[in-house]
Amino acid sequence: MEIVLLTYDLALISLIGGLLSLDRRAVGQFMLTQPIVAIGLLGLVLGDLSTGIALGALVQLLFMASTQFGANVPPNELVAALSIGGGVLMFGRQEGGSSDAVLFTIAILAGTPMATLGRSLEIWLERANLGIAHRADAAANAGQPQRLMVLTALGLSRTFGANAIIVAVGAALVFAVLWGTRSVIGGVIAWSITAMTTYIVPALGLAVALSLIRRRRALALAGLTFTIITIALGHLE
């Protein structure tokens, strides 16, 4: 294992995680935190775009239902995505190849709980921001609107720092799991995990995405499109 390369990669993933976390809620919400975008970006930066996109597509579907409605705090798909993507891409850089189907499922299984941890972090940040709200009141009573800029920056820096740390921890954890299991997995276990990556994970992801559609005719349309594409691609081959 090349420790220097690993440390460099982890620092980069942490920095990207901190920056992207701002987009999730605090700044803009330009959808940079969508797993296919976030893992794709990681793949671009770490030199394996195709793996980033392929893995990002799977994770995107699995976390499609993670939407923030009002005051509700859903599981944090960005923390999960960067933990999963970061772990796989770091492993690839160490081993010189990372698009194996076995890796994807192990990483997804190891990294999914990070979404719950990320959610707890967000709730903690919202509680911590109460102090900022009270300081904003003091600024209003003093007639100093310019202090609101400092308080806003404080909120942003907390979000950045906390998420940078948790993403680094998550990516390191997923990498450790991949590294620890790479020589153990073989034979029937490898076949099972490949089958999971090929059938179970995509089917589950599609089901999550389809569960967001509440129109029966739209679901029927999805089935029709599926049938047409399957037949068409079958004939092409």
Next chain:
Amino acid sequence: MSKAQSIPRSLLARVLFRSLFLQAATNFERMQNVGFGYCMAPVLKQLYTGEALQTAMRRHLEFYNSHPYMSAAVLGASVRMETQIAAGELPAIRVSSFKRSMMGPMAAIGDSFFWSSLRPLSAAFAVASALSGILWAPLALLLLYNLCHITVRIWGISAGYRMGEQVVMEIYRVNLPRFADLAHYVTAVFLGAAGGLFVAQAQRSKVALGDGLEPILFVVLCLIFLLSLRRKISMPRLLYGFAAGCLILVGVLNALFPLL
């Protein structure tokens, strides 16, 4: 009573830029209040001094919670109303009651159109594109989504400032939720296409079943998962449950009929 001051475009542009930070310091007590106050600050500094400035700031640090994109219209209208309040044309309480009455409807419109419709549509398009081998699929997601997002923000601020309280009529006239239905159908098409592409990948993989069984297995799994999700069984439970089940099943089958 003096005439309401006109706010220069550059100042409105500052409010628009600051609207990106509406949720920077979200807290459980008053939600987006700090962000809202931050957005309004440059305008309040222009309009008021001394105690009037303090009172105006306190008005915009009250509880506020709504959709971040649709809040641009609320901000634009609040700017307009503050110019009228500063000129004595409106009582101060009007802007607070306007914000309170707009929060819920703007959240409902934004959630239904952006979070429930446009985001899944863009994501489904990006996934289907990625499975087709298009590496710029994420860019397509960002372009498709943010074209609408930024248009709504810019339009919101300018329409809100132009029309004040009447902006609510214009928002209802645009009727974003009617596009939500269409978005669901288009999303369904992209998801169906993604399913077909997954099956094609399965048929080329090491774990291909042959005899056209892949699409059948895929559909059966999808239906089981969909029904389970509708019964509120969470994605992680299904993931870990089926992962364990798959390992056990393959292990047992291999023990009985050794092939691997």
